[in-house]
Amino acid sequence: MNQHPDSIQDAKVAYLGPQGTYTHLAALQQFGDECLLVDCASIDDIFALLESRDARYGVVPVENSTEGAINNTQDCLIDCNVKIIAERIVPIEHNLLVPKGLSASNITSIAAHKQSLAQCRKWLAANFPAVKQIECASNAEAAILAQGSDSTAAIAGEMAARLYDLDILRSKIQDQSNNSTRFLVLADEETSPTGKDKTSILVYAENKPGSLFRVLQPFEELQVSLTKIETRPSKKEAWEYVFFIDFEGHVEDENIIVLFDRLRTCTAEIKILGSYPSFQRNV
C-alpha cells in the first residue's frame, strides 16, 4: 500500500525550519545525516507533504515542559491521517545571540519565537525590561533578523549561532533549568511492539456528565498508566472538547486490545494516532 523508497538514504524528512531550529536538531538526532532533510515554513506544510507522499517522515514539536502543548500540531493530528512512529525529547537551552560586536547596552530589541520569549519571560523582565520584544515565526528566523541588524539580539540555540554567525552573549537564559521539548516523528507507517511502547489516541467523549470519568475507568481497571491527558476544542461544536491521551503500551498488546474494546463502549469516537517506542533519555 505504501510506496516508499527502498532505502533510508532516499527518504525525505520534512521538519519545521528554517535551518537551526530545535526541530532541525531533533531531526538530525533522529535520522543523522543519512536522509534528505527538508525545512518547512509551517507545521501545516509538514502534514500536507506527508499526506501527499512528498515526504516520508515529518518531525514536529508537540509539547514543551514549561510552556505546554503546541496547539498547531495537536490540531493537525485531529485533521490529518498520519501516524506517530517515534518521539524524541530534546533539552532546550536558550542563548542570547548578537551580531558580532554588539554589546548588551546597545540592544534595542530582542527577537524570538513567542514560546521562547515566554520561556525566558522572567530573565527578560530582570535583564532587559525596557527592550522591545519581536515575535518571529521561529528562533532561526529571529537569528536571521539579528544577523542583518546592528541593534537586534535573538534568542536561539547554539546551532543557530553557528549557522548564522552570531556571538553568544549570554547562555542558558531560560527560566526553568530543566526545559525540554518533546518532538513527534510522523509517517504513513505502523511500528511493531518493542516491549516498552507508548500509544497516543484522540477521544471524543460523550457529551454527558461524568463522561471523562468513564473514559478513564478502563485504564484504571486494567492498570494501564496514562502518561498525559490534554483537552482541545473539538472544532465540531463550540465548547465541546476532544481529549489527547498518551498511555503505556502498544495497540497490539493483549491488555491494550481489551482496553480499546471497553473504551469503544463509552466514547463517541476514538482515533489512534500511533504506537511507538517510549523515548529513553540519555541520563
Add this chain to the structure above:
Amino acid sequence: MNQHPDSIQDAKVAYLGPQGTYTHLAALQQFGDECLLVDCASIDDIFALLESRDARYGVVPVENSTEGAINNTQDCLIDCNVKIIAERIVPIEHNLLVPKGLSASNITSIAAHKQSLAQCRKWLAANFPAVKQIECASNAEAAILAQGSDSTAAIAGEMAARLYDLDILRSKIQDQSNNSTRFLVLADEETSPTGKDKTSILVYAENKPGSLFRVLQPFEELQVSLTKIETRPSKKEAWEYVFFIDFEGHVEDENIIVLFDRLRTCTAEIKILGSYPSFQRNV
C-alpha cells in the same frame, strides 16, 4: 482587610487593551460605563495591578471555543492570588478591516493577533493565500497598524473599525460560525452563592499512576458535573502537570464542602480560584 473604594464609580477596571479589543467589549458589557476602564499592555500587567491594589477588577480572556486556552492567563492564575468573581462569554465576529479606499487586490499584508489569524486560517488560505501575515500583540494594535498604512488590512471586531476609522471590507470571516471567547472577571473578593454557580480550582495531582482517575472519583461519587478540565505544565518539575478543573457548584454548598474533604485525601495540593455565577447566554 480589603481597602476598596465605596462606590463602583471609583473602581478601576484593568482590561487587556488597547481600546477596541474583544476584552474591552467584555469589560464594557460587564461594568457598563460606570467604572474607570484602564487598558493594559499585557495579561501579566493586569494581575500585577490587582495584586498591588492599583485596580479593583480585572478582565482577561481565558479560553476561545475554537483555539482553546489562553496559556498566559492560566499561568498567571497559577502564580497569583486573585479570585475569579464572574465569567462572560462574548461571541467573536472577525472582520477584515482596511484603511478608507483600500481594495482587496491591493492588500499586501494582513495583521492580527495570532489567535485571530488561527481562527481565520482556512478563510485566509482560500481568499488571501499569498498575502503576508503579521502577528500583533492584539487585534486593536493590528487595526492601528492598518490605520497608518496604505496596503495593510487588519482582522478585528466592529468596535475597532469604529475606533480606528477603518472600513469593513468583509465581515464574519472566522472559520467557525459559532466562535466565542470566555473572559474572567478578577478581583480580591469572594462572591456569595446564587444557586447557579461554577467553581474553578487548580489541582496538583500526586505523581503516581491513576492519580487523575482518583481526582475525578469524588466528582463522580457526589454527582458534581465537571464543565472543563485542562492540563498545564506545573512549572515545578519538568513533565509534571497541574489540572485546571471547572465544575458546577459553590464552595459554600454542602456537597462541595464534602467534595473538597475527599479531594484533599487524594491530591498533593489544591488551589481554589473562585466560585462565581455561571454565565447565562442571551439566546
